[in-house]
Amino acid sequence: METHVSAVPTKIPSQFTTEFVNDALSASTWDIGNQVLYDLCATYPNHSQDDVIIAKIWIIGRTYAAAIERRHSTDVAVGDAFYETVVAPKIPSSRIDNWFRAIVADHGDDVALSIETHDKVKKLFGEISGLEKRSLASKYLHFHFPKRFYIYDSRANKAIAALDKPVCRNLPSLRAHDDVYARFFLRCQALSKEIISNGGRQLLPRELDKVLLAYGRKQASEIAELIRPLEP
Numbered sequence: 001m002e003t004h005v006s007a008v009p010t011k012i013p014s015q016f017t018t019e020f021v022n023d024a025l026s027a028s029t030w031d032i033g034n035q036v037l038y039d040l041c042a043t044y045p046n047h048s049q050d051d052v053i054i055a056k057i058w059i060i061g062r063t064y065a066a067a068i069e070r071r072h073s074t075d076v077a078v079g080d081a082f083y084e085t086v087v088a089p090k091i092p093s094s095r096i097d098n099w100f101r102a103i104v105a106d107h108g109d110d111v112a113l114s115i116e117t118h119d120k121v122k123k124l125f126g127e128i129s130g131l132e133k134r135s136l137a138s139k140y141l142h143f144h145f146p147k148r149f150y151i152y153d154s155r156a157n158k159a160i161a162a163l164d165k166p167v168c169r170n171l172p173s174l175r176a177h178d179d180v181y182a183r184f185f186l187r188c189q190a191l192s193k194e195i196i197s198n199g200g201r202q203l204l205p206r207e208l209d210k211v212l213l214a215y216g217r218k219q220a221s222e223i224a225e226l227i228r229p230l231e232p
Contacts, residue, residue, distance in 0.1 A: 015218060016211075022198055024214035025207055034206070037063065041143045047096050050088040057087055060143055064153075066136035068129050087128060094124045103145055114148055115185055117141065119177035134181055142205060150188040150205045152181055159212040160187045162219070 037060060044052040061067040069082050099117050106113055118137055125133035125140075138152035150156075157180075192203040195211060203211065 015215075016195060018198070020214070020218075021195060021211060024211045025197065028210070033063070037143045038146060045100065045144060047092045050084070053088050053091050054083045056143075057091070057140065058083060060140055061136055064135075064139045064151075066133070066139060066153075068125055068133065068136060090128050091124065094120075096121070096124065100144065103148065109148065111185070111189070115177050115182045118149065118181050118185075122178055122181070134178060138181065146206060147204055150185055151209045152184050155216055156188075156209060156212045157184055159216045159219075160184060160191065163187075163191060163215075 040056060040059065044056065047053050057068055061069075068087060069079075099120055102113065103117055118141055121141060122132070122134050122137035125136055135153045138149060141149040142151050188205070188208055192205070192208045195203050195208070197203055197207060
């Protein structure tokens with residue numbers, strides 16, 4: 001399925017110098033921890049074993065403050081029992097491995113397929129928890145497909161919203177699936193193409209996340225400097 005997406009106009013600030021981007025992409029104390037998650041998902045990509053399912057959803061969710069056990073109701077099971085009796089059986093019965101195989105088989109980086117898959121995973125996690133799990137779905141998908149899925153959270157969404165204009169509603173998936181993540185995805189994709197890495201290529205999702213984090217910190221620092229003279 002071929003998808004045509006209009007370019008998302010961005011307004012990259014003057015602060016996005018080569019030096020700023022390179023500093024943002026420099027080694028971080030969190031790189032090894034993230035690599036452990038990438039290695040975990042690369043070694044165990046499927047969802048056929050309870051211990052593998054629990055390990056992936058538990059470690060990714062807890063590491064990124066998006067734990068699936070944070071849910072609307074706790075009247076079914078709590079603690080370890082929730083993972084063993086609810087999470088582990090529910091995830092493979094959803095045919096999630098079929099969704100993942102479709103991503104693997106797609107060599108064209110189909111945007112609509114990515115957005116559709118995120119929506120399926122978000123709904124699955126929502127059925128398990130009773131809460132909207134947009135952030136957890138994006139992070140879970142990112143560690144399985146690090147070159148394809150952008151990490152969504154309130155920090156990244158706030159930063160990306162400050163850098164571009166609204167996305168045109170010309171992609172069917174914007175209406176058919178998760179509109180919020182679809183818009184975020186397209187904004188990230190457009191911005192990553194405009195910010196060129198030191199190697200002369202567009203940024204990968206993890207790299208863009210680092211740049212957005214650095215930009216958010218810079219904004220917070222500048223605001224703090226502005227209000228400091230007003231403090232008694």
